[in-house]
Amino acid sequence: MAPPAADFPPPQFFARPPLSNPPLDPTPPPPPPQQLYSRPPSSMLSTPPPPIPSKAPPFASPPPFAAPHQFQGLQGPPPSHPPPPPPQAPYFGGSPAYQQQQQQPLPPPSQGYFAGIAPPLPGVAAPPGHDIADEFESLSISSAPGTAADVKVEALPRPPPDSCDTFAQPAWSNCHPRYFELTTNAIPASHSLAARWHLPLGAVIHPLAEAPPEEQVPVVDFGTSGIVRCRRCRTYINPYDKFTDGGKYFRCAICNLLNDVPMDYVCALDEQGKRRDAMDRPELSQGSVDFVAPMEYMVRPPMPPVYFFLIDVSVAAVRSGILQIAADTIKSCLDKLPGYPRTQIGFLTFDSTLHFYSLKSSLTQPQMVVLAQVDDPFLPMPDDLLVNLSESRLVVEALLDSLPSIFANNENVESALGPALEATTSIMSEIGGKLLIFQSTLPSLGVGRLKLRGQEAHVYQTDREPALRVAEDSFYKQMAAKCSKLQIGVNVYAFSEKYTDVASLGTLAKYTGGQVCYYPGFHAAVDGEKLTYDLSRDLTRETAWEAVMRIRCGKGIKYSVFHGHFMLRSSDLLALPAVDCDKAFSVQFALEDTLLTSQLAYFQVALLYTSSSGERRIRVHTAAVPIVQELSVMYKEANIGAVVGVLSRLAVEKSLNDKLENARQYVHVKMVNALREYKNMYAVKHSLIGRIIFPESLKLLPLYVLALSKSLPLRGGFMDATPDERSAAGYQMMTMSRPSLLKLLYPALIRLDEYLLQGSRGGGVDSPPQLPLTAEVLDPRGAFVTSDGQRFVLWLGNVLQPEFVAAILGPQVAHSSDLRKVPVVEQDNDLSKRFHALLAKLRKQNRWCHQQCVVVRQGESGRELQLVHSNMVEDRGAGFPSYMEWMVQIHRQVQQKI
Structure with a gap:
């Protein structure tokens, strides 16, 4: 289903191409460079504020194209062992920091690789391997002898700006991660390996996610001949099905059954066994496609909106x-x-x-x-x-x-x-x-x-x-x-x-x-x-009407639990009467008793729905990831956004039947066990006393788990949140996409007065720097804005210049003591226009919900605690440690033997 016509052009329909077209070599652009966290500029006020102590220094800028084992953005000595040799072939997928190092163009389909350190496609020689057993990251724990209060971490990892909105580049024929994102791009080959993973083995599914105009999902109409599917498992034709015997048969990627190819769909194969028209057919070259459903997919005429x-x-x-x-x-x-x-x-x-x-x-x-x-x-x-x-x-x-x-x-x-x-x-x-x-x-x-x-x-x-x-x-x-x-x-x-x-x-x-x-x-x-x-x-x-969704997995893998807003009609069929582009779901996978002997694991999500125009369609997302024998590979290819997306839904669902403390502890235990398992892989070979050990891909997991524990659905206390507020926040979290969820858990904090004043003086600053979420950076002489994707909170310091407040909010607000019902409207001056332009830019990044701007003055009882300090996830709160204390606590728990 295409997004609304007001925002995107209508979908392009693909005609049946001739059977003699040669294959093409797609070359997608390299992934965008990753931005790093930086401190704010010095104050632009007439009287500079006193220096403010910080709990943690900013990220150190990494060297360009650093080796995969080097930690991107954290200070500290490198591992004592030499770095492994670089891979001999380009890899795609995995963590964004790892992808940033890959600058080579994507190979043609016959030479493509999947996700990080994935094995090659069937029939292609594997690249020379390298030992990744020594690829870990660490943070130092420092303390003065006998003074536990002085224990601290050298450098605390924080999300770089705009990291919530970035996705890893998919493999050449995988669906885009905005639609289907696994918690790790490496599936364990055995039950014992899966048990050592500890984190959820699953995926976040956003089947109707909005995409840029140039990345719209193509629409394919097979006409009266019907959609080509596997006759046993009913998987839809996709880029991973293999054609044999001159193109007369295809082998299903999901169940491995050999199927007949309809006569009008037969095409000759090239010398590599690929269909000559594969790159002209979206269903054979792209991971996401909309099929026009024939009459047999309808139990009644398509309903109107x-x-x-x-x-x-x-x-x-x-x-x-x-x-x-x-x-x-x-x-x-x-x-x-x-x-x-x-x-x-x-x-x-x-x-x-x-x-x-x-x-x-x-x-x-x-x-x-x-x-x-x-x-x-x-x-x-x-x-x-x-x-x-x-x-x-x-x-x-x-x-x-x-x-x-x-x-x-x-x-x-x-x-x-x-x-x-x-x-x-x-x-x-x-x-x-x-x-x-x-x-x-x-x-x-x-x-x-x-x-x-x-x-x-x-x-x-x-x-x-x-x-x-x-x-x-x-x-x-x-x-x-x-x-x-x-x-x-x-x-x-x-x-x-x-x-x-x-x-x-x-x-x-x-x-x-x-x-x-x-x-x-x-x-x-x-x-x-x-x-x-x-x-x-x-x-x-745009809404998908009378929809049902089903997930199919390759041999040896099965779905176990679904999370989100739906009615489970059967063991694997989700009923969605009216689903739209803002709804996301998650699913957990489990291994079956059969051994995983293939190189790749396949997944296909199919959403059958009626479009608002009255056309019955099937949106299909297909992905393949490698099956691995090493736990270190699973950690290396972990996806922090998908992990947090599944963990948050697990925690909210557990809070419906248990105490909030137990729901928080449930997520905490999973994180500690995962980090302990990762640390144990290096405990024998390396002396790791006084260091926090973690994979690059999960460096932000402790921060997001702390933020999740402090989020509105899970933090406890009668005075902290009303039952209605907690329930509403829980319902919202169950349907959030990955970018929206990460923004909610770790909002952006911006110093507003410096940004606006610098722009008015010709500074030319496009985007203000983001600050760590701690009250220590809140200067009484400044104005700060937090943005969590749900609302903006404008915090005004007690000694902020009244002229600045009058400029952005109006003269009647400058000396007002009650700001609860103050509407934030644009004033007729440059500062106010720049302020509202900034809000509009931030709102554009999160279109599904309007971010209302509320104003809070420093010292305002109740509201400041509820609206501002509740977002300062790095500070100590009622019953919660600070970020520094949290990391030290995790380190001690990881060191404990069980």
Whole structure:
């Protein structure tokens, strides 16, 4: 499925090429250079601030094209042994730092290699090997004799700027890592080797991830002949299938079965056994492709895009401005809804009663029918509640214009969400579609009625605590299962200053492939822009309808557990009624009893869906990675982003049934065991006392595990976060892509005043440097911005010049003591324009969510701790060590014998 037409050109369809075309030699560009962390420039203020001590020195710049064993960005003596000889053939994949050293062009398909130190393709001689047993990285632990408090690490690794958005370059025929990213690009050959890995063996899957225009997924139409597939395992034709006997047969890469090639698909082979037309066919040369599905892939005609709005109109929704903003946003997006002219739309509002709206095209104004009896709701106008938008456009616009005024004086405080859900599913049962729920208070009437819980501090840190993070009433899970069966995807928008039980409401989204958007204490003047953006993106982004997803693995490997928002229809089939480009999933793999004797392990993800244009398609992502016999190879080829993506989902799921402390400890133990296993590989040969040993690929694992433990879904305490905030954050983390998750865990910290003042003086700075996340860098005479992909937090020092504050926020804010409801709007001066240009640039990097900017002044009780210091993951917190203490603690635990 292609991204929205507003952002990208339409997909290119590939015609059937002639059978005599020779193969081509693709030569993708080398990966972009990796940026390194650097300290901020000196202050540009008139009075320079005093020097601020730092917990850790910055990264030392590595030499260009350093040897693979050298640690990129950390200080300390190199290993005593000589570096291994360079490889004789180019390698691709593995860690970004390792890829940076590979500057040779990609070889033709007959000579390609996979992922780091992968074995060659079948039939190609392997490059001369080299001993990697001595390739490790280390940090020194220093301390004064007898003073444990002075123990510290020489240099602390931190993510380089923009590292969250970079991906490793895929092998010539692998799908791009933005779609499918393994936790390690080397699969263990035995159960014993897999057991020593300790970290998750799995992948993060983002099947509909947005791509640049030049990297759009190609669309292939086989016409009436049908898609070529393996007749046994049903794997789709892909670049790793081998053709034999003059192209009349192909051997499936997944199950190794020899299949007949359809007569109209036969093509002659070249002297290397490759099809002569392979490079002209996307399905034989690219790892990602969209197949146009023939009729046999449909159990009913393709459904049209359906958007149904279930809106709370109680007094809380009206007074806070939610109803007005929702109605205005929906109206502004009517022309952008995908699927015109097939799109259908419907509305139902509720408080203590249900309000149905007839939107027949023959009407000049919508007709409202109020149903006061909510115990057994029925449909008063079953044929007119869901209409074609193009036919009833004027009636729909009239309803959206009149909704705020109809309920402007509503004083009803009740909420009959459960009965409204039952009525809505009856309306949508024939077609399915996307259901958007706007809920501003706790459901209080009829089925699905909820009660206040978790308001007592003594519940936390007890066995009763996990119950606060799951649905209280089984009604919501049963309703989610019903919606999934009816092809209804649910997105929940929750607003309230008081308890709304997001844990229960979010169950509707969890099992239908939807999302949860939470706006605590919604205020239209401050939060309206964020709601407008989030709702607009939800309505206008391209969506895959009535979708199912299946993962196929090569011989000897099997899927074990799936994580994310979906309904598991069978052991391996994920039901996704409405999935979009912002949803990611993860899966864990396990080894079967059969031995892995081949050189490569194959994986294929297939998403069968209906596009908004009404075309049934199958998006297929295929990848191959080497099967290895050495644990050191697995560590060398580890992918930190995928590892953290799987670990975060494991931790959130464990928190639903266990204490938060145990969920954090679960991830901590996996990390320590993995580092201990890695250290043991060198303990005999090298004296490693006083050093932290780790692979280059996982140098940031301790930092991200610490950040995960301090994240909102996992950090503990009654006063630290409300149950609704914790549940909403957990639902969001379960669907995040790898770039969004890494940004959330380790936000960017920028000194704003230096950057803006330097630019105004002609400094020409394009991007401000990123600072370590510690309160020690917060200068009272400066202004700082943190960006975690969810929001911006503008921190103003106590002695920051009032003229600077007035320039970027307005003169009325310069001396204001209450900044909670201050809207951040552009002022008519150069500083303010540069400030908003910076925010726009950062927002562009994370399009799925609007980053609202909130302002906090130094010393502001409560808000500073919640919004600023909660992001300082390198500092000591309540029950959490600092980054330095964390590394020392990990070192001691790794040294312990078990």
